[in-house]
Structures are given as structure tokens and as C-alpha cells.
Amino acid sequence: MKTVSKYSGSTLTVQLLGELDHHCAQSATEEICDDLDHLLPAELVLDLRHLSFMDSSGIALMLRVSRRMSENGGRLIIVNPRPQPFRVLEAAGVLRLIEIRSGGEVTT
Amino acid sequence: MKSSNYIKLEFPSVSANESFARACAAGFAAQLDPTLEELGDIKTAVSEAVTNCIVHAYPDEIGTIVMKMRIFDGDRLEIVIRDKGRGISDLSAAMQPMFTTGGEDRSGMGFTIMESFMDKLKVRSAVGKGTSVTMLRRIKQRRGSR
Numbered sequence: 001m002k003t004v005s006k007y008s009g010s011t012l013t014v015q016l017l018g019e020l021d022h023h024c025a026q027s028a029t030e031e032i033c034d035d036l037d038h039l040l041p042a043e044l045v046l047d048l049r050h051l052s053f054m055d056s057s058g059i060a061l062m063l064r065v066s067r068r069m070s071e072n073g074g075r076l077i078i079v080n081p082r083p084q085p086f087r088v089l090e091a092a093g094v095l096r097l098i099e100i101r102s103g104g105e106v107t108t
Numbered sequence: 109m110k111s112s113n114y115i116k117l118e119f120p121s122v123s124a125n126e127s128f129a130r131a132c133a134a135g136f137a138a139q140l141d142p143t144l145e146e147l148g149d150i151k152t153a154v155s156e157a158v159t160n161c162i163v164h165a166y167p168d169e170i171g172t173i174v175m176k177m178r179i180f181d182g183d184r185l186e187i188v189i190r191d192k193g194r195g196i197s198d199l200s201a202a203m204q205p206m207f208t209t210g211g212e213d214r215s216g217m218g219f220t221i222m223e224s225f226m227d228k229l230k231v232r233s234a235v236g237k238g239t240s241v242t243m244l245r246r247i248k249q250r251r252g253s254r
Contacts, residue, residue, distance in 0.1 A: 022129075022159040023123035026213055053148075055155040061214040084148035091224040091251070092217045093205070 001051075005035060012041040017050040020085075024059035032065050042074045049080035058085065059092045065068060066098055077101060114141065114178035121166040121173050121191070129158045129175060136177045137185055139246040149225035150185070150245055156218040157189040157241045163210055165193025165239060187243045195235040203231065 001018040014032055036044065045063060047056075066076040074085060078100045081089060115136055119125045130151040137150050154175075161173045176188040196202045202209075203223075208216030223229045226243040233239040 019127060021123075021126045021155055022163065023126050029213070035238075052156075053151065055152050056215045056217040056221055057159065057161065059217055060213055063215060064212065084152065085143065087148065087225075088152060088221065091221050092215065 001028060001092060007035075007039055007041065010041050011043040011045060012036070012039055013045040013047055013048060019053040020051060020058040020061065021053070021055050022057040025061050028063045029064055031049045033068055034063075035067055036065065036072070038073040040072060040074075044069050044074065044076045046076065047080055048078060048082060048085055051082060051085055054085040054088050056088065056092060059088065059094060060091075062094065071086060075099070109180045109182045111178040112182070114176065116174065116176045118172055118174050121160055121162045121171045121193075123159075125159050125173070126155055126162070129173075130155050131189060132175065137247070140179065140183060140185060141250065142247045146245070146247055150187070153222045153225045153243055153245075154187060154189070156222050157243070160218055160241070161189065161191040161193065161229065161239075163214065164196075165191040167194065176241075183247050183249050185245050185247060187245075188240060189243075190238065190240040192238040195237055195239055196231075196233040197235050199231060199233055 001020050001024045004015040006013045024090045133150050133154040134147050171193050174190045178186050179183055205217045205220040206216040208214040226245045228244040230242040
């Protein structure tokens with residue numbers, strides 16, 4: 001899985017491209033947490049429009065970065081989940097914990 | 109319950125094989141003409157089971173994972189993922205949502221997702237001997253789709 005990051009006006013937007021599973025979750029989590037530590041954004045947006053697959057390792061990543069954002073007084077938003085990742089987010093009960101938006105860019 | 113088709117494969121418990129196992133399951137399931145959603149569910153369940161072997165069954169070494177798939181009764185896909193690893197000491201605890209012995213990198217949702225995405229899930233385990241996860245999914249046969 002690849003990540004593409006963009007930082008603008010206190011929002012860090014990270015696009016996840018490909019498949020997110022245990023094989024790549026740990027390094028992706030560390031990469032995002034490093035960026036969070038350096039930039040201290042008010043908002044982290046995870047853009048899933050190019051993420052074709054995710055399993056519970058992806059849930060672990062999202063919960064971890066969500067916790068980190070809360071600790072820093074910020075928030076996590078997940079945008080544009082495709083059907084299979086959305087199914088996993090739903091089954092894991094994450095919809096009531098993390099804001100998820102579909103259809104279009106998050107305006108900052 | 110005679111199988112109309114089956115496959116058995118064996119691979120080491122390295123994380124690079126998680127994606128491979130998903131692709132195998134999808135490739136085998138294709139003959140039942142599943143929808144994209146059904147394929148997604150099957151791939152996810154397989155990913156969870158294989159990841160459990162890599163993370164929990166063989167935490168400090170590389171062991172063997174066996175994956176068997178078969179089709180029977182026309183539209184039923186059965187997948188068995190087996191290891192000879194550590195085994196689960198408290199199975200009912202392990203199957204609880206959010207329970208994990210894997211630390212903060214794990215969500216503890218693996219079994220919950222397998223249960224949600226497949227029609228049936230059966231787990232057998234013995235400490236020091238290994239674990240076997242059997243999952244069943246019936247693929248709705250759509251009339252006139254091809």
C-alpha cells in the first residue's frame with residue numbers, strides 16, 4: 001500500500017492507495033504517527049478513494065491514529081470509503097466512533 | 109457432501125502471503141460467479157484467518173499454514189485455514205469482539221469480522237497443537253446472469 005500526504009492549513013490529508021492489511025499496517029501507522037508528531041495538525045483526513053481493500057489491521061491503524069489525534073486535541077475524519085472497506089468499518093463498529101464522509105473532497 | 113471441486117495449498121506464515129491467500133480464495137470462488145460484495149467478504153474473512161496464523165499461531169517463528177477450499181452442494185464454498193502453532197488457551201475469550209493478546213497494534217476484531225462476513229464459522233484449537241478455522245459461505249446463484 002502507498003500513502004500520499006498533503007498538509008495545508010492545519011489539515012493533514014493522507015490518501016491510502018492499494019490494499020491495507022497486516023503486512024503493511026504497522027509501517028503505515030508509524031509513518032502517519034511520525035507526521036502527526038511533527039506537524040501537530042488539528043485535523044487528519046484519511047482519504048480512502050483509492051483503497052481497494054482493508055481488513056481489521058486497517059481498523060487498528062485508524063483507531064490508533066484517532067486516539068493520537070484526540071490526545072492532541074484534534075480529530076480524525078475518514079472520507080470516500082469504497083464498498084469493501086466501508087463494510088469492514090461498519091462490522092467493526094467504527095461508524096459511531098469516527099466521522100466518515102462519502103462523495104467529494106473535505107473542504108478545509 | 110461430495111465436493112464438486114477442491115484445492116489444498118500450503119504456505120509459510122509470512123505477511124506477504126496475506127494478499128496471496130486472498131487472491132487464491134477469490135480465484136477459487138470465481139467459478140461460483142459471486143458478486144463483488146461476496147468476493148470482498150470472502151477475501152476479508154480469509155485475510156483475518158491467515159493474519160491470525162501469522163500474528164498469533166507462530167509469533168516468533170515461521171510455520172506452515174494450510175488452506176483448503178471446496179465447493180459442495182452446488183453453491184456452498186467451504187474454506188479451512190489450519191496451523192500447527194501455539195493454539196488458543198481461552199477460545200470463548202478470543203472470539204469476543206475487541207479481545208486481543210496481540211497488543212496495541214491489533215484491533216481484536218478478526219473473529220467478529222469472520223463471523224459477520226461468512227455464513228458459518230467454526231474454530232477448533234488445542235494449546236501447543238494448533239488451530240483450525242472452518243468457514244462456510246453460500247453464493248447466491250443468480251439466474252440468467254451470464
